[in-house]
Amino acid sequence: MYLNTFIGVMIPFVGTALGSAMVFFMKNGMGKKTEKSLLGFASGVMIAASVWSLLMPSINMAEEQGITAWVPAAVGFLLGIFFLLLLDSVIPHLHINNDKPEGVTSKSAKLKKSTMLVLAVTLHNIPEGMAVGVVFAGVLAENALISMAGAFSLSIGIAIQNFPEGAIISMPLNSEGFSKKKSFAYGAMSGIVEPIASIITILLTSFIQPALPYLLSFAAGAMIYVVIEELIPESQSGEHSNIGTIGAAFGFVVMMILDVALG
Secondary structure, eight states: OOHHHHHHHHHHHHHHHHGGGGGGGGGGGHHHHHHHHHHHHHHHHHHHHIIIIIIOOOOHHHHTSSSTTTHHHHHHHHHHHHHHHHHHHHHHHHHHHSOBBBSSSSTTTTOOHHHHHHHHHHHHHHHHHHHHHHHHHHHHOOOOOHHHHHHHHHHHHHHHHHHHHHHHHHHHHHTOOOOOOHHHHHHHHTHHHHHHHHHHHHHHHHGGGHHHHHHHHHHHHHHHHIIIIIHHHHHTTTTOSSSSHHHHHHHHHHHHHHHHHOO
């Protein structure tokens, strides 16, 4: 079980690394429509994962514990939103296609643009790592509502949406003059936070089992924050196009099928 858990928490990182490796195969960079569709796809995956893999198990666990079903889901969700809001306000980072840094501006000014781009994707990956970690923690706790197959479905879904994220970070860096190897390294590096966040979450959850419903919804809130604050606006920026919306629909359906089929 522990080996399966280790493999599960590493799968999303592999997705990021494989996406970053696209810098070696795409010669002319990434077109705007492709970028928008991939961002939309990622947002659809994260929304579906938040509902089926995190919020629904949170509600069901609360009912099993004799708690008012919606309380852990609502409280944890809002705490996750505010936690990411805090990180977003403190960590200096820069979004794709944007020259104005966010976070602590005094520190941001001292960082290279490439570093802030990596920090932006790293910020996205923290809640994803937490989500994978808390689900596998439920498996290790032998919670009947979370199966190993269901945990792997979330991990695979996150890896699928990490693939375009890896490409979206490595391709622009290469366009800015970084070597392909360095662009790949930066892109892959942004994903290493996921298994770290997963392992920390698993360790914390093992000490506070009753808090599992809150932690599931906390991860959902953090993921939804990233979707609303960053992925959807970036997929809709610039010249109007429906490609991001279509990508989100496909991403949502893919993750929903994975969760229902394997969960």
